[in-house]
Every structure is written in C-alpha cells, then in structure tokens.
Amino acid sequence: MGSFTAKKVQSLIREAKPGRYGDGNGLYLMIPRAGTAYWMCRYTFAGKRRGMTLGKCSHLSLAEAREQVVETQKVIRSGTDPLTERKREEKITISTVQDLFDDWYQELERRLKHPNIPKRVFERDIAPAIGIMTLDSVTPMDVRAIVRKVTNSGRPTIANDALMYLKQLFNHGIKLGLVTYNPASAFNVNDAGGVEKSRDRALSIDELSYVFAVFKENRTSFTRDNYLACALLVVLGVRKTELTEAKWSEFDISNEKWNLPGERSKSGFGIAIPLPPQAIAWLEELKIRACGSPYVFPSRRSSKQPYMGKDTLNRAIAKLFGKEPGKKLQPENRMGDIAEFTVHDLRRTCRSLLAAEGVPGHVAERCLNHKLKGVEGVYDRYDYYEERKQALIKVADLVASIIDAD
Structure with missing residues (x-):
C-alpha cells in the first residue's frame, strides 16, 4: 500500500505547492505551477525513464490511479511500452x-x-x-x-x-x-469549380450611381446596414470582413480615425485609416442602429457570431441579380443589364477611383493596406497618413452625392 490517503491528497491539492509527490510503486501526484493537479506514472522501459499522465485528480480517485499503475506494470511485464500502447489506442479512436x-x-x-x-x-x-x-x-x-x-x-x-x-x-x-x-x-x-480567373471588375461612376439607386429601391430586402456597408467599402477600400467584424472600440471618431488592428487585417499589419466626413456621418448613423452593440454591424439574427455574417453582403447583392443559392424559385433580377459584381469588387472600385483622381500608386496601395513591394517596401516606413487622408476625401467627395442621394 502507498503512503497517500485520500485526505492527504486533498490536503496537498489545497496547499497548491508545486511539486511531484510520490505514493510509491511509480505513482506520483503532480501539482503544476499553473493548471490542475494530475496523476503520473513513472516507469523504466528498455533502460529509459518514462513518465505517463494518467488523468486529472478531479476525474481519477487515488484508488483508481493505483489500479491504473498496476495495469501499466502488467503491460511493461508483457514487454510493451505503455506509452506506445496508448498512442496505438488513440489511433484506433480515429475511425470516421x-x-x-x-x-x-x-x-x-x-x-x-x-x-x-x-x-x-x-x-x-x-x-x-x-x-x-x-x-x-x-x-x-x-x-x-x-x-x-x-x-x-x-x-x-x-x-x-x-x-x-x-x-x-x-x-x-x-x-x-x-x-x-x-x-x-x-x-x-x-x-470542381474550374480554373479561377483573376478578377478585374471595378464599377464606373455611372454604374455606382445606378447600383446605389437599385439598393435604395429595394430597401426591404437590401437593408440600410447593407447599404452603408457598401458605401464604406467604396470610400475606404478596406476588405469586407475588416469592416463587417469591426468593433466600435477601434474607432476614434473625434480624431476622424479608425485603428484597424493587425490581428484583424489580412496583411497582418495594423493601420490607421483616415475617415472622410461622409464616412463619419455614416458611422454615426450606424452607431445609433447598433443599439449599444460593441460591433459596428451586429448580427440581426440569432447566430453563433455577434457580427454580420461573411456571406450576408454577397448574398444580398446576388439576390438583386436574381440569384439566391439553395432556392429553386429564383428572385426577379432587379439590376437589369449591368454586369455582375461582388463585394470585393467594391474594394477594387475604390482603387480605380483613387487612380482616376490622380493619386500616386504608392499612396493608393497604402490606402488598400497593401505592403509596398521591393526596395520601397523595405526602406519606406513612412505611412503616408496625410496623403491617404486627402486621397480618401477625394473619393468620398466624388461618390457622396450618389450614395446620399434621396
């Protein structure tokens, strides 16, 4: 019989002094610096000392841990390493x-x-x-x-x-x-889906004017949240999820700035995004619509995630083109003859509007949070904040009358 009693084990766990406490026969109570206490069996196999965890103390009593040690020793006597045996058993559990x-x-x-x-x-x-x-x-x-x-x-x-x-x-x-x-x-x-072609769809000013008018006409299916999300994507050129999963805590409205953190950016780098006055006005409306949610675009239906779904915008646009996945009866095409586009094409539209406004390539690329390539990217740590601010204001001024038109 070992030196432990159930009471002694509970007392050691309560003290929570990190260490390895032996019961004899190769059984140890392990109390880590962080985490919960667990049982370990130490043994020698083929001249090597090995340690095998048996389970947490909350799941395994002293008597059960001792039983497991007896079983482990039987396995060793049969000429098998218990750790190898356990791995084999784990492998068997992967069956589906x-x-x-x-x-x-x-x-x-x-x-x-x-x-x-x-x-x-x-x-x-x-x-x-x-x-x-x-x-x-x-x-x-x-x-x-x-x-x-x-x-x-x-x-x-x-x-x-x-x-x-x-x-x-x-x-x-x-x-x-x-x-x-x-x-x-x-x-x-x-x-499968065939070779994917690189897309280069960008909407012209005339197309934007038409599209936002269609968005407005279909307020019941294309919500105001969707409308403002598309407006912000055209003017700020950010990626869809960077916007739709944004939290209010990232926005510094008084300084007209959005601090997009690196962990939410596809590039892996955080960036301060200047906000034109029109974007500020749209965000202030969204703040009211958010009804106290920490997210700019809270989920409007009960779902696992608290923000707008990844497919919401694309599906809403596709529906206006008369396409609704999973439904046999397709909706009416309300977009007419205009060529189809996706949410990502709005980011590309921002890039082409920047070019049309004469914004230099390196500034436009930073507006889209693209890393600058080559030598310029390595040596140019300057972030062009003021230049980007002026560039985005130009784009906002260009499209505001279209977006805010009644």
Whole structure:
C-alpha cells in the first residue's frame, strides 16, 4: 500500500505547492505551477525513464490511479511500452471522417492564421455528406458528389477549396497510417469549380450611381446596414470582413480615425485609416442602429457570431441579380443589364477611383493596406497618413452625392 490517503491528497491539492509527490510503486501526484493537479506514472522501459499522465485528480480517485499503475506494470511485464500502447489506442479512436478532421484541425490551428476557414467548409459542405462514414468506406464517387453539389450551388471557388481540403484531409490519414489511399487524389480543379480567373471588375461612376439607386429601391430586402456597408467599402477600400467584424472600440471618431488592428487585417499589419466626413456621418448613423452593440454591424439574427455574417453582403447583392443559392424559385433580377459584381469588387472600385483622381500608386496601395513591394517596401516606413487622408476625401467627395442621394 502507498503512503497517500485520500485526505492527504486533498490536503496537498489545497496547499497548491508545486511539486511531484510520490505514493510509491511509480505513482506520483503532480501539482503544476499553473493548471490542475494530475496523476503520473513513472516507469523504466528498455533502460529509459518514462513518465505517463494518467488523468486529472478531479476525474481519477487515488484508488483508481493505483489500479491504473498496476495495469501499466502488467503491460511493461508483457514487454510493451505503455506509452506506445496508448498512442496505438488513440489511433484506433480515429475511425470516421469527422474524427480524422478533428485530429487534423489541431495541426491547422498551429499552422494557419485562419483555421476557421477550412473548418467552415468542412462543417457546411463535407461533414453533412461523409462526416459519419468510416475512413475506408469513402469512395471517389462520394468526393465527386460533394464537389458537384457545391459547384451546382453557384460557388465554384468554394468547390475548389472543398476539393483541396478533402485531398489534404485524406493525406493526413495516409500520414497516420489510417488509410492507404486518398479518394480525392485523382480529381483536379476542372472537376470542381474550374480554373479561377483573376478578377478585374471595378464599377464606373455611372454604374455606382445606378447600383446605389437599385439598393435604395429595394430597401426591404437590401437593408440600410447593407447599404452603408457598401458605401464604406467604396470610400475606404478596406476588405469586407475588416469592416463587417469591426468593433466600435477601434474607432476614434473625434480624431476622424479608425485603428484597424493587425490581428484583424489580412496583411497582418495594423493601420490607421483616415475617415472622410461622409464616412463619419455614416458611422454615426450606424452607431445609433447598433443599439449599444460593441460591433459596428451586429448580427440581426440569432447566430453563433455577434457580427454580420461573411456571406450576408454577397448574398444580398446576388439576390438583386436574381440569384439566391439553395432556392429553386429564383428572385426577379432587379439590376437589369449591368454586369455582375461582388463585394470585393467594391474594394477594387475604390482603387480605380483613387487612380482616376490622380493619386500616386504608392499612396493608393497604402490606402488598400497593401505592403509596398521591393526596395520601397523595405526602406519606406513612412505611412503616408496625410496623403491617404486627402486621397480618401477625394473619393468620398466624388461618390457622396450618389450614395446620399434621396
């Protein structure tokens, strides 16, 4: 019998003095500097000292921990390293596509800046079809069905992404020795959304005038929040989510400035964005509409996230073009003959308006929070704040009468 009693263990945990306390027979109570107390079994295998955690004290009693040590010693006597055995058992628990994704996601969290992007594609377009299937039962036909369904829903870029994530997911399974074959490997972009062409759509002043008039005419489906979001995107040239996920705490209205933090910027660099008077007026209206929310564009429906959804603006614009994904009966096209555009094209429109107003290229690029390339980017730490302020005021003056027209 060891030297611990249940009372002694509780007393040590309460004292919370960091250290390793032995019960004998290789069982130790571990009290870390931070975190909760846990049990550890120390043993020697093939001449090497090893340590294996057994579980948190809150989940495992002293008697149960002692039982586990006895079992561990039986495994050692049979000539097997308990740690190797545990890893093998963990591997067996990855049996479905969902299990494999959960394991892969831990790697994505370490590696990617935005691991939520593949997670969203998996949860929305892959898991409903094959999430509960065992790894070896997924066939190329299943992969094709997923990719076709996404392509047919009018999302070719997401179809390409879904295919890419399926390939990477099953490659992760091959790496772990769980499958020997990748059912997505033979497919390429031509089987999914096709080769993506670089877009260069920017709206002219006439087109902007027409588009904002259509937005206004359709107030019931195209909300005032959507309208003001599009106005700000044209005038400030920021990326969609940089705006739609913004918090009021980032805005310094009295100094006519928006401090966009680096962790929310695609470039990874924070930037102070000068706000023209028109943008200030739109933000003041949004502040009233936000009804005390910390977000500039709070979610108007009950959802997991507290701000406007990633697809909200694009779907609202697509609907005006007579396209609504997932609905058999398509709405009426209210945009007429104007060429289709997406939310990102409004950022590109800002860039072309800057050029039309004679703003130098390096200033326009900084307005869009692009890193300057080459030698200029390395040596030019000057942020062109005043030049950017004048440039954005020019754009705002150019389009304000269109946007604010009744």
